[in-house]
Each structure stands twice: as C-alpha cells, then as structure tokens.
Amino acid sequence: MYDKKTFTMKNPLFLVLFFLTAHFSLEATPSSLFWTVCTTDVYETGIGHTDVDNYFTVFNRRGEGSYFAPDVGLELGLFTISDLSMEAGFDYYGGSDDPLTLNAKIGVKENILFQNAPSASVGIFNVGTRTRTKDRTNQNIVDWIIGKTLPDWIGGGRLFLGAFSGSRAMGKNRQGFMIGYSRSFCEALYCGKTPYFKWQLNCDYASGKNSIGGGSLGIYYFFTPLISIAWGPVFFNDTHFNGKWKWSVQIDISFEVFKP
Template sequence: MKRVTKILGVLSLAALLGAGTVYATPSTHVWAPSTDIQAYGVAHITSDIYVPVKKLDIIDLEGTEDDGVDDRPGTITNLGLTVGVLPHEKIGLEVGFDHIEGQYPLYLNAKVGVPEGAYGELFPAIAVGAYSIGTKTGGDNTVDPTKPGTDYNILYAKAAKTIGNFGRVSAGFYTGNEKLLVDEKAKSSENGILLCWERTLSEVSENLWVAIDYMGGESSVGALSYGFAWKFAPNTAVIFGYVDQTNDNVLPGDTFTMQVDIDFDVFKKK
C-alpha cells in the first residue's frame, strides 16, 4: 500500500506541470521498456552506469540477515547498440544488444510496434518486445543462487497515449524466467505491470524531458524510477535518474543512473 501511495503522489505532482509535447529516449524510459522504436536505419548507442547508493543487509533463505553480504554493491555499466531495421512508416522493428559487465556479458533485445496515431488520431502506440536475452542458460536461483544464468528472457507488451497537456502515459505487462527473477527468499517473481508518465517541459525548454516509470515485481527488476533528460544536440541526450528498487533485500538495491544516448542515421546522405 505504501508503494501505491508513493506512485499516486508522484503522478499527482506530475499533473501539475502543465502543457507540452513528449519524447523519450528509445527502447526504455528511465528503467522500464517503452513503446518507442528506432526509425529505419537509425543506430542508437547507449552507455549507462548504475551506482548503488547504500549498503544492503541481504536476507538469507532462513529469514535471517546474511552477515557475509552487507556491503555496497559495485557500479554496473552497460554499453548497448540498437538499430531500426524495418522500412515502414506504420510499423517498426528494432534489434540490438547490450554488454553488461560479467562472465557472460552479452544480452540481446528486440521490439516491434506501431507508433501513436498510425491508424487514426485516437490510436495509441503499441509495442511488443523482449530483452535481457542472455547467453548463459541453465541457472536456477530458486535452487542455487551462486550459479545463476543470464537468460532472464523478459517479454513485454505495452501501449502509450498522449493525453493533451498532461503528457504521455503508458501501461503494459511483462513476464520473464521464473528461475532467475526471484525475491530474497528465492521465490519466483517473474511477472509485473508496467506504468509510465513522461513529458517534455516545453515551458522551460524543448530539450528537457522528465519521466516516472514503474515496473512491478519483487525481483531485482521491480522498481519505481524517476529522472530527467537534457537533449544536448538533435541526436544526443543524457538521462539522470534514480531507480528506487521495490524489494530492498535483493541486489543491487537503489541506484543513481546516468545514461548517454547517441543516434546515428546510417543511411543519411552526405
């Protein structure tokens, strides 16, 4: 109930911010996946860092604190590339990969969708996608969390619509690998809702974008996130955000994040 109250409070504040158009860094908002898809021939490079903000007292499977894991987790880095590959105005497809430090660092992603207004003024943006498709299979955190796999295989569907001066809202659902997406008691928590509000604060600058997104669940992907982005150039933006993890007893805990996003039109004529 506390989490729901927090979400409603933040969204109420968002409603007071007024008018403006919206844009989002494609593929995700601050943390959760978005309905945005790279245009055909556009390569999107992202460099993200996530810095844990506090030490964690991890709860072991018997329900007591594990004194062996009570320090602040290390910084997480991610370098990714996503490319739009479908030359069609009313349906898009992007494919890509992420390199996240670790023994098996490669993760794949893909998304197909329809942009807002493609089939009429009231038609929402719709996207279906997958990410965190890892290359190491066979892990089972419900049995032995010391030997995890990387095939989180998160699948999601999401719809988004701009609502006048309020901004753009989106909602959806995700599911993933029940053996890897677990809580601190190694209980599966592989499903959850997806919510987001986002908006360009044109009263300040057309380059300033803000977002609040929520990803349900008690595993490490469940979080309420909020942040803003500044567009330094037509193809370059930097997001600054905070990822407030739903379950404080799973790694990595709450994090500050900075995400640098650069787009290149590989088919652009010189």
C-alpha cells in the same frame, strides 16, 4: 487522416504481432524510459543508438557501497512495413560473466491501428546467453505496451501502460505490469532550424520482486536532438536481487547508420 486497419491474417501488421506474441523463445534493453522499457517508442529505420548506463549507491557507510556493472548498449532501427517499425540490439555488461544480452521490439505509432488508437509495441529483452545453473541470464522477458499522448489541460506528456512475462531467471514474480510517463519541455532550435526539446522528465515503475521490479525518476538534458545525458534515482522492489536504491547516470547518442 488514417485508414482503419482490419485485423485479419492477411494484414502484415497482424502477422508480425502474432509471430512475436506466439513465440516466446525469440531472442537488452530496447528503447526505454529510464529504468524500465515501458515505452512504445521504436528507433526509426536506419537510426543507430548507443548508450552507457551506470548505477551506483550514494551516501554510503564504509563497506556498504555497491554498483551494477556498466551497461553499454547498441540498438538499430531495422525496417518499417505497413506502419510497423522494428528495432533490435544488445547490451554488454562490462566486467561481468556472460555479459551479453539481446533484445528486439516492434511497434506502431498512435492513430495507426484505428482512429484515436494508442501507440502499441511488443518486445522481448534480457535474452542472455547462459541458459543453465542458478546464475543463468536467459530472463527472456516479453512485454506488451500501449501509450497515449495526454491533452494539455491535464498536463500533456505521454502515458504508457504495459505487462510483462519472463522466465524463472528473472526472479520470484515472473509476470507483472509496468507504467511510465514522459514529458518534454523547453523547446529550442538546433543550428537555427531543427526544433527539439532540451529537457525531458521520465518516470516509470515495474511491479514484482524480480530483476526489473522497481521505479525511477529521470531527468534528461539534450545537448542536441541526438545527444543527451540523464540522471536520477532508481528504487527496487527486491533488495535481495538488486540491493539498495541507486543513482543512475546515462549517456545516449543516436546516429544515422543507413538511409531507408
């Protein structure tokens, strides 16, 4: 079904991958699972996505409660060229100093690079605007991720493996690995004609004592194919950086911005 791709500098897919991996100073969360960005998914061209993510402690003793600034994100699928798709966007952390961070990501689906190939993506996120002082936000985390759909006989779903590298602003361990898993279930029809899954289970983990180190287990419920709510616990490798484990509630809405 798919032609094998040749990895030469004349191949536009290779050119873009080379550009992103060779220039770490490109320009904050792109498509994600729950806590981490360990997925190769990229929003389709012309599709916008907004989300509001909240993290807060539960079962607190008096004076021990904590929370993260609410994260309002906006993402847009920009283009698709030679099976290569790109998205870019920003996150705004309400109520915090220097609240804006940027991100960008490119990716290809399974079986595109070669026969039976995994999906693959290269991205950068948490590109903050404060570049000086100990509270700088320019973490500039670059990630490389591959993903593969698992056969039904071992449970189905999709498995993702990735690596990341960032600046000193992200904490002690600047390089590490990520792993993620996603499984959709309970198929339904929207308005009697559009198939989709009403529930999705996502779990992920990032290594290291740093801003993204930790894991989560998130349950998504889709009201429609484009609107969902998710909730679940998030645990952190470095409590000095992120505090105690927190409960997260996330609302996601996708919409068409333009036709490709």
